[in-house]
Amino acid sequence: MTIFDASRPGRRGVELPAAKTSTPAGLAEGELRRDLAWPELSEPEVIRHFVGLSRKNHAIDVGFYPLGSCTMKYNPKINEEMARLPGFAALHPLQPEETVQGALQLMWELQRDLAEITGMDRVSLQPAAGAQGEQTGVLMIKAYHRARQDLERTEVLIPDAAHGTNPATASLAGFDVVEVASDKRGGVDLEALKAKLGPKTAAVMLTNPSTLGLFEDNIVEIARLTHEAGGLLYYDGANLNAILGKCRPGDTGFDVVHVNLHKTFSTPHGGGGPGSGPVGVKEHLAPFLPGPTVGQDESGFHLVVGGPQSIGRMRSFYGNFGMHLRAYTYIRALGKDGLTTVAEDAVLNANYLLHLLKDRLTVPYERLAKHEFVVSLPKAIKEQTGVRTLDVAKRLLDFGVHSPTVYFPLIVDEAMMIEPTETESKETLEAFAAIVGTVLDEAVRDPEMVKTAPHTTPVRRLDEARAARQPDLRYRPQ
């Protein structure tokens, strides 16, 4: 039964005072719809409806969520407490500066901390997600070359292991995407890179560690080659969790970075909620930053609009302030030593889980993993039973855990990308490895069970392409 079917005329959760006029101020008579079929329900019925919906979802607060590349770490509740303080939660984005000095100071300090963590000179908190941070970064790179009258740079080089947002960003910004092959160890193939770098190169986009969870140990040489060719080096910060406090992208030659606050810095993630993807730049890109950023002088903290070379505003107001606040709380709660421990524990957890799984799954790159690792479904299982990685991923859901990322990166056959994060216990990792073992045994013994999974979730197997492209989210009364 839907909430609409449960409706009974006259049932109410709250009584609103009777309206003094029949048409609210500012609305013309014809603009007010009087025939909306709102359901009429009591407060407990509404509560049960929404709590019931929330229980159909998997979430990090419900169970293990090893969705590789997404850093689904636990979101500490202290972040939420701070975000709910009335002095923050009740602010209006158009309040005069002198009444929001605390909020501006927080943003100023977050800009400073993110610059310190990434080894950059300046930061803008504006972008609303990693993908928008990429767009901001690549537009700044474009503006940089233009400002130097260096107009023939039409190409962005991207490794074949890259996340899909990297080529999408480059082509949205008007560049031609040039793919660079990976070498046998899973890093950028230096010879392939050299062959593609040249006077047309505007930028090279990389993430480090890569989406294979492997640290790019040629990074300093890659930066040197890129700069020698006249290009700039972009850092996709989605995997920053692995190197927090250990290694700074700015020190290894990157010119511009984005940081996903909803990954590395524990702000809530997924479900369509707001993200945040601040960008950091070296001094030579600072004139192109989108405004406003937060600056400080003797009289206090101020919003500073972009200069004449700024690429302009990327988002309304200053980005998602609530996410800045949560990330700031996280950074302050942990401090430098705590953040370094985050990276150490994330890497330790990934390598322990890899150790637990390596005899059951195929390991394409036998190297020390960073925060995540990529494995394949053994060929023998695929050939003898027809079970594929997708089936295993679906069957895992029946055991109350989220599936890893699958079929990404594209260069690994039947890939599963597993990122446990630092917030999971040894017992959780061991329980997950046992579940994977159970499912692989089942794939051999009873392949149909796995191929038709999931069996216990509120919805069964969906057409995922249609679910994403033609979502049916609206209730239509009969």
Ligand SMILES: *Cc1c(COP(=O)(O)O)cnc(C)c1O
């Ligand atoms: C998540 C991710 C992105 C995109 O970030 P969003 O915040 O989801 O827009 C880019 N690159 C990599 C490697 C990622 O994992």
